[in-house]
Amino acid sequence: MLKAVIMAGGKGTRLRPLTFTRPKPMIPLVNRPIIQHTVERLKSMGFKDIVMTLNYRSDNVKEHFQDGSSMGVNINYSVEESPQGTGGSVLKAKKCIKETFLVLSGDVISNVNFKDVLKFHKDKGAVATLVLTPVEDPSHFGIAVLDEDSRITNYLEKPSADEVFSNIANTGIYIFEPEIFNFFDEKKGEIDFSNEIFPRLIEEDAGIYGYVFDGYWNDVGRPETYLKATYDILNRKIHQKIYKxxxxxxxxxxxxxxxxxxxxxxxxxxxxxxxxxxxxxxxxxxxxxxxxxxxxxxxxxxxxxxxxxxxxxxxxxxxxxxxxxxxxxxxxxxxxxxxxxxxxxxxxxxxxxxxxxxxxxxxxxxxxxxxxxxxxxxxxx
Missing domain, CATH: 2.160.10.10 (Hexapeptide repeat proteins)
Incomplete structure (x- = not known):
């Protein structure tokens, strides 16, 4: 089974003051860290080889998970001394990656079927597959346009009101081939997937596809989305572990x-x-x-x-x-x-x-x- 890379290095400024004492993925969500829900879901689908990319308060994450054995997974860590951007954080973990790999954010709650996305990715012969979902307000996310073959033809990160051309949003869940690193400028400090790598893949027609997902997805990045995730778990709109x-x-x-x-x-x-x-x-x-x-x-x-x-x-x-x-x-x-x-x-x-x-x-x-x-x-x- 392919390796999963969880991006967990952000400061979570929109969730302050909860993130003054912990990184955002470690905020308790129904009495478990947000990122633990992600690890549990990966394990349930057979993804047991995990790399976590860390920066802000990295020790909080490492102390909680250690090597992952207590949860039945194997966790390695890639720690950035300074923020490298979403792409840069994954690039730093390159030495751990030899084949097709899954990337996801440590603060996203979703019931996407990673195996289905992997099959789609392989069937398309993609270099990069983005999991996309319809949203009501695209201004907080990256948005994409697809052609009839699900190839992404246009992409824009966090558009202003007059720039919105789609309501199909980036969920922060990706599957990449190792060739993705050919599109990185390794001499650059911060590298961002949405602002640099994805537009380049589109421009060069390098095989970037969108898997449109219409299930549950919540970017737990603001107090209101945190409370919504809490209510949705309690109301069983998405099934996560709760006390037996x-x-x-x-x-x-x-x-x-x-x-x-x-x-x-x-x-x-x-x-x-x-x-x-x-x-x-x-x-x-x-x-x-x-x-x-x-x-x-x-x-x-x-x-x-x-x-x-x-x-x-x-x-x-x-x-x-x-x-x-x-x-x-x-x-x-x-x-x-x-x-x-x-x-x-x-x-x-x-x-x-x-x-x-x-x-x-x-x-x-x-x-x-x-x-x-x-x-x-x-x-x-």
Whole structure:
């Protein structure tokens, strides 16, 4: 089976402050790093020889996966001292590549069948095959035009509104032949697939094809797409691993409730699934979790607090009578009593929000920020 190269070196600036303490592929998604979902899918389809290209906070990834044996795969690492671009990161891993290889981003969640793409690639005799998918808003992606034989005839990265000529977007999943490296300028510092390599392949009619995929795909690059991926996994729009244990339905507990180990559930707690509750978490009396909520390991939810469609990462505390909706709370945070956190809020780690406070929608709060009691936060911090 061919080698898979996972690009996992980006800084994830659009997901700050979550990426101040970890690389974007290591952000927990339903209590597993985003990139772990990718590795698990590769393994399930027989792709067990993996190279990860790393740069920003590379040690976080290496410490988590090590050689991959704990997951039944073999992982090697190619670490860039400085960012080399998407193409440059793969070029640096060239010494590990001798035959046809798969490339994908470490922050993409998809159910594309890699074996089907490989067959398409071989049938076309392609040098490069891009997995493409229809999108509503092409401005965040590269877009392509195909001829009747699925050959890519035009490509543009992140077009402005007046430049859009297609809604068929690049998913960041590719299959290449080793000949792809013939189109690289190895003397150049940063090399980008979308801005340099793909246009050159088109110009030289070198065999670049598009495999149009109409299944599930999510580029988890912004808080809203991160929450969407969370909700889609919980609602089983895409099947990813979740805790095996499910709570039995009973009074106050309805829907799918996936649970880790050693969880305390107090009196009159109401849980409306789909919900995930991590290991060693504590739900105090009268608290309520509603659909779309993910609770990390070691989280405390205080008396009569309500969590709606939010992600609360490990070792955070939400004290009594607080209300959180559609937000992302990073690790080791403290939300004091009688606090309201509105939709779209993202906090960094070790943030403390004083009691009787309100954090208005879509605000971002950086790591280790302390907000005094009785505050109204209506700007990014």
């Amino acid at each position: 244990k499910r709570a039995k339905q009973s009074i106050g507990k309805i829907g799918n409730i996936w649970m880790g180990k050693n969880i305390h559930i107090g009196r009159k707690v109401r849980i409306e699934g789909p919900v995930v509750i991590g290991n060693n978490s504590f739900l105090d009396d009268g608290s309520k979790l509603s659909h779309g909520t993910v609770i990390g390991d070691g989280v405390y939810i205080g008396k009569n607090s309500t969590i709606q469609g939010s992600v609360i990462l490990s070792d955070s505390v939400v004290k009594k009578n607080s209300f959180l909706s559609g937000c992302i709370i990073d690790t080791h945070c403290t939300i004091n009593e009688h606090t309201i956190i509105e939709k779209g809020v993202v906090t960094g780690s070790r943030v403390e929000i004083g009691k009787n406070s309100v954090v208005k929608s879509s605000r971002h709060i950086k790591n280790q920020t302390n907000i005094v009691s009785d505050s109204v936060v209506d700007a990014d911090i």
